[in-house]
Amino acid sequence: MSAEHRLFVCSCEKTMPLDGAALEKGCGAFTRADQLCGAQLDLVKQALATPAPVTIACTQESPLFSEVAEDLGSTAPLTFVNLRETAGWSKDAAQAEPKMAALIAAAREDMPPISLVSMQSEGVILIYGRDETAIEAGRQLADTLDVTVMLSRPADVTPPRTRDFPVIKGHVRNAKGHLGAFELIIDDTAIASPSSRDRLIFGASANGASSQCDIILDLTGYAPLFPASELRDGYLRADPRDGAAVARAIAKAATMVGTFDKPRYVNFTESLCAHSRSKITGCTRCLDLCPTGAITPNGNHVAIDENICAGCGACASVCPTGAAAYALPPADAVERRLRALLRTYRAAGGTQAIVLLHDGEHGEPMIDALSRFGEGLPANVLPLRVNEITQLSYDIFAAAFAFGASGIALLAHHQPKHDLSGLQGVLATSSKIITGLGFGENLIKLIETDDPDQLRAALLALQPGTASPKPASFEPRGTKRSVLENAFRELHLAAPAPVAMIALERGAPFGGLDINIDGCTLCHSCVTACPTGALSDNPDKPMLKFTESVCVQCGLCEATCPEKVITLAPRLDFEAWAAPARVVKEEEPFHCISCGTAFGTKSTIDRIVSKLQDKHWMFAGPHARRIDVVRMCDNCRVEAVMNESFDPHAAPQRPPIMTTEDYLRARDKNGSDPAGS
Numbered sequence: 001m002s003a004e005h006r007l008f009v010c011s012c013e014k015t016m017p018l019d020g021a022a023l024e025k026g027c028g029a030f031t032r033a034d035q036l037c038g039a040q041l042d043l044v045k046q047a048l049a050t051p052a053p054v055t056i057a058c059t060q061e062s063p064l065f066s067e068v069a070e071d072l073g074s075t076a077p078l079t080f081v082n083l084r085e086t087a088g089w090s091k092d093a094a095q096a097e098p099k100m101a102a103l104i105a106a107a108r109e110d111m112p113p114i115s116l117v118s119m120q121s122e123g124v125i126l127i128y129g130r131d132e133t134a135i136e137a138g139r140q141l142a143d144t145l146d147v148t149v150m151l152s153r154p155a156d157v158t159p160p161r162t163r164d165f166p167v168i169k170g171h172v173r174n175a176k177g178h179l180g181a182f183e184l185i186i187d188d189t190a191i192a193s194p195s196s197r198d199r200l201i202f203g204a205s206a207n208g209a210s211s212q213c214d215i216i217l218d219l220t221g222y223a224p225l226f227p228a229s230e231l232r233d234g235y236l237r238a239d240p241r242d243g244a245a246v247a248r249a250i251a252k253a254a255t256m257v258g259t260f261d262k263p264r265y266v267n268f269t270e271s272l273c274a275h276s277r278s279k280i281t282g283c284t285r286c287l288d289l290c291p292t293g294a295i296t297p298n299g300n301h302v303a304i305d306e307n308i309c310a311g312c313g314a315c316a317s318v319c320p321t322g323a324a325a326y327a328l329p330p331a332d333a334v335e336r337r338l339r340a341l342l343r344t345y346r347a348a349g350g351t352q353a354i355v356l357l358h359d360g361e362h363g364e365p366m367i368d369a370l371s372r373f374g375e376g377l378p379a380n381v382l383p384l385r386v387n388e389i390t391q392l393s394y395d396i397f398a399a400a401f402a403f404g405a406s407g408i409a410l411l412a413h414h415q416p417k418h419d420l421s422g423l424q425g426v427l428a429t430s431s432k433i434i435t436g437l438g439f440g441e442n443l444i445k446l447i448e449t450d451d452p453d454q455l456r457a458a459l460l461a462l463q464p465g466t467a468s469p470k471p472a473s474f475e476p477r478g479t480k481r482s483v484l485e486n487a488f489r490e491l492h493l494a495a496p497a498p499v500a501m502i503a504l505e506r507g508a509p510f511g512g513l514d515i516n517i518d519g520c521t522l523c524h525s526c527v528t529a530c531p532t533g534a535l536s537d538n539p540d541k542p543m544l545k546f547t548e549s550v551c552v553q554c555g556l557c558e559a560t561c562p563e564k565v566i567t568l569a570p571r572l573d574f575e576a577w578a579a580p581a582r583v584v585k586e587e588e589p590f591h592c593i594s595c596g597t598a599f600g601t602k603s604t605i606d607r608i609v610s611k612l613q614d615k616h617w618m619f620a621g622p623h624a625r626r627i628d629v630v631r632m633c634d635n636c637r638v639e640a641v642m643n644e645s646f647d648p649h650a651a652p653q654r655p656p657i658m659t660t661e662d663y664l665r666a667r668d669k670n671g672s673d674p675a676g677s
Helices: 021-027 041-048 062-072 084-088 097-107 132-141 243-254 285-289 314-318 331-347 363-373 394-402 421-436 452-461 480-494 525-529 556-560 574-578 602-612 621-631 634-643 660-670
Strands: 006-010 031-033 054-057 078-080 116-121 124-129 146-151 167-176 182-191 209-213 215-218 235-237 258-263 266-268 295-298 301-304 324-326 354-358 381-385 407-412 444-448 501-503 511-515 535-538 541-546 566-573 582-586 589-591 598-601
Touching: 006 041, 006 097, 021 097, 021 331, 041 054, 041 062, 054 097, 062 078, 084 097, 084 363, 097 331, 097 381, 124 132, 124 209, 132 146, 132 243, 215 243, 235 243, 285 295, 285 314, 285 421, 314 324, 314 421, 331 354, 331 381, 331 394, 331 480, 354 363, 363 381, 363 452, 394 407, 394 421, 394 480, 407 452, 421 444, 421 501, 444 452, 480 574, 501 574, 511 541, 511 582, 525 535, 525 556, 556 566, 566 574, 589 602, 598 602, 602 621, 621 634
Parallel strands: 006 031, 006 054, 054 078, 124 146, 124 215, 146 167, 215 235, 354 381, 354 407, 407 444
Antiparallel strands: 116 258, 167 182, 182 209, 266 324, 295 301, 501 566, 511 566, 535 541, 541 582, 589 598
């Protein structure tokens, strides 16, 4: 820690032990306090009077300290870190000072600013129901929103006494959009007759009507209009039989007027996408996992609708090229915090570090409850908050073990908000790599629980593996893919028992290619199809090169190859990742027999000549010498054909076409099959 950087650590009225030796070893000098928010508040005021950064190990009273800073007009950067619930209030608090030092160091790592997406709602709402419940919801919202009530397949519905808003019938055939921009296609739509007496009567209905609105309140009780509907901004849904749920939905709808900002969860780089080439589908990993339908095919790439994206990060977790990269925060920022956490823990004397990755919505309340009502987190468990655990990818797990972790746990709900299948695939592949490099088995564990005591029990059951004997110290910087490549190289260098290659299951995003060299004609179709540049050519010589570290096993080369000589080989070959592009095949070029210009390859020209010479009418008999045009470059070939007045239509007479009538006539005349069978 810089001599100018002030650190305050409070024992919270002596409810957590603070020896200070390990803490100072990991973080440097600090000011110890017992009641920093009360009797010792002047210490904070004195520090905030200077522009030097200030870190306070207390989050409960962060509003108070922020208010003090504002009142003083302080320009000092102010950081807060929670030591009490994560370390100090624990059965193992006396051994937790290395963890405290690590948490302080991680908290001081700067996070990049959040980019926002804005959505505008004018308050136009469609209440989609089936009975009086929808009309009553309309009454409650009519004073604040522009209401239309649409009843789907209504039975006998009593007409409202006054027409404060339109009431129609209809059934939504198709819905798309988000808060402020919903678009609907409606069938069986009709307007309620004003003369309806004891029940609503509707006029003639029509299909295919289109409608736009800002908000949808779905009280039909039918299947939701959207996948993962609870994650769709502006779409509210409640069972009409559940009065409390309906009331909550109505109250929430009333607030949805104005401009709303949400984070831009994913940064997408179209040029890196390996979805498709030449109408051949390659990678579909993100499309298969997106729960909200925010990702759709868009030519050679996919498109991500940032307004629909709910931030699960599954696309970024499985994207092999880095085209979809999580932005809250970026992977390199998370890894820098992970680096500070593990390096400081080790420097302060900590051993057998288990990194607990968790979110804020579920993880923080669980850790808080465990510290207040249970035995707290074990002293060697280092919690690290991320936005969603489903955003985590191979680079995070590789970096953690490279930096010295002995294990990783991920905390999820017993019934997770987001689908975990993509994450589970990443964990399985990562575990295989970690095991293959000698760290140990079953070192990455997904804990799905809502019980704090079960969380502690699961953490204690996770046996630490062999920590790296020479932990990495690299600082993660750059794009997602470059960070991944660096993390794997550093992981291999830090491994207890490094091996050259680890075989992976088909579908893994890392690997090489098995190419039948004899069958390859160097047509370079695979080079054209490869979206990452893993396959490349040489403009000066017929050659095919392969760079394994950038191959993402999308399969486009395998599908595109006309000779079908390419097979995917999923693996993690560390030697190949460290090597430059490998020459797979090269040949001498064939030289035009007329002008000497190099074109094609000798093997290809010879193969074509052998297939055509004396076997095709154009190059047989009196035309045999015409085979020379195959041995010429484009320019000379055209000139030769024109000079010889070559007529491509001078083919031998073809047999006449036989119709069914001709066939039957010949059979009756000859009494036999005219084809001679």
